[in-house]
Amino acid sequence: MPAPTTNKDTLQRNRLLTRSGFFLLFLLAPVLNIFRYDLTETHFILFGFPLSFNLDLDWVSHSAPAEVAGQILVWFVLPITVLVPLVLWVAWKWGRIYCGWLCPHFSVVETINHLMTRITGRPTLWEALKKGRRGKFIHWTGLTLVCGLIGFSWALALLSYLLPPIPLYTDLITGNLAFYPSVFLAVASTVFTLDFLFARHLFCKYGCAFGVVQSIAWMTNGRGRLVTFDTARAAACRDCTRACDEACPMRLPTRSHKRAKFTCTQCLQCVSACREVQKDNPEGSLLHWEPGQPNRQTVLIPVHQLDTAPRKGRT
Template sequence: MNTGAPARKPQRVIPIATAPAGDAAAAAAMQRRRRAFQAGFFALFVLAPVFDLFRYDLDADHAWLLGMEWRLGLDPFLAGQASALEAAGSIILNLFVPLLALAALVIGAAWKWGRLYCGWLCPHFSVVESINRLMARASGKASVWDRHLLPAWKPDGRPARVDARWWGVVVPAAVGFAFLWAVVLLTYLLPPAQVYGNLFAGELTRNQAIFLTAATVVLSLEFLFARHLFCRFVCAVGLFQSLAWMGNRDALVVGFERERASDCSNCLPDRQSACDAACPMRLRPRNIKRHMFTCTQCRQCVDACATTQHANPQGPLLSWVAGEAARQNEAGFRALKDR
């Protein structure tokens, strides 16, 4: 990396993701803001079917969007009053155009900022983070598949306490989230009043009971054992965001000042890394971009670095960079490899 290059200036890359580098208080405020976005979107995920904001009604055989019936416009064709070409046009206009517009919005944001939806809005990822924190309290690891324990110290210097009794919270939380998800998913397919009414009255139909039982079991296993694997390898929304992000060399990325890598040695006791421990996707934030393929832009690694380096006059080693700074960051990795 060319150390004679002008110092990088903080960039206002996106309003919800901007905090002064090295400011631990601002970093904490940013995480509170991110969790507020997650909580709000989770509430929207749960309540959207209740208020007919978005759902498909299997009983009525049509969708609801923003409180209005959303049909494909095939009724004239079925009644023999429209041609097949007109029916195809209705499907394109009423189904594919809205879907493509939504996909373009998500992919466009990912092209510039990465998997911002995952880290700031996705209701599944908010469950991933919640169970991560509980599992860390119970076992000292964020996942049952982790080979090594998390550091015994938090970025702010407090000890990370581990107590096996927290497993009594981890498992019920995973099952509780799974059951909530199963109920909500069912309300996207059947009238919410019917689902909640039958549930509270203990009068679920056979098919409803089978769906809720099967979905709760599958989701419980996923939340306990495979939540990171789902985000990395299964979720199509995350995959396409990652592909778009990887295709843009100027996109927002975690930058690492490699020339100051020696400062990482005193980040935490026992030469452990706060940024690695902070990543909910179990990635290594100081790595090259292609090894950060599933980064959710949650910023926790950047904030952990800011906290551990708060007394360092040079500031943190990690920061979000974009544009030419992002290109230089990747070029630095290649130069280091060629050396």
């Protein structure tokens, strides 16, 4: 029997801390020269130091092939052979945990989902239109402005990874931004704004190559961590209005089998929602984040099938 959960669920608070910290890192990394690529100098900058793999053209032209190959091996091949397996191993064990706990784009997805729910009662535009909930014009105007502001900040942040940030911000404030950076900001801001308004979680599902790679690695591990459903206590779902499914930012059937949750980001909002619904239940939540069992699949049980007691005939 799982331990009862307390009324104060700290799971999402911990996620908020990790997501906020990584979002700030995403915005400030170029400014602080933690990591960026300088197009003007044509090399990476890592922790304030130029990262050119020690392959100066003059040095290459006067060096033996073995020396050049050694530099490429040490500064390029070896880091990749360490980093790529590490990322795949993390995804193999925990799935898209980067997406759910760190990814700046997914943080925006959750934020706008929350705002959309307040406007229409549904987290996505398509669900709202299907339910006939259009919201008020003034609210949509505000949401569009928010998406536009976030889209512009994203475009500016990405541009600061390619151009020296301080001169970029100075030129932007003084109105002296060059033509090509201006075009980049305009196009990227428009694309991001449209994405955040209409297709944010769809991009996470189908457009993010890094997310798909994580999902594939996770699916190959039958013991990888996932959200499981306690089918033995499925009757406890009878009085719930699918709070777990409604809480999922990716709009997945949270009580279903692993294949149906291929794009799960391990944000565990479904678990938190179930904990809240079952907070007065001494047996606790029906959803748990735990290692999978290769020979066991959790199966979605429709609520209308839970009541197996015979119905009394009308008198």
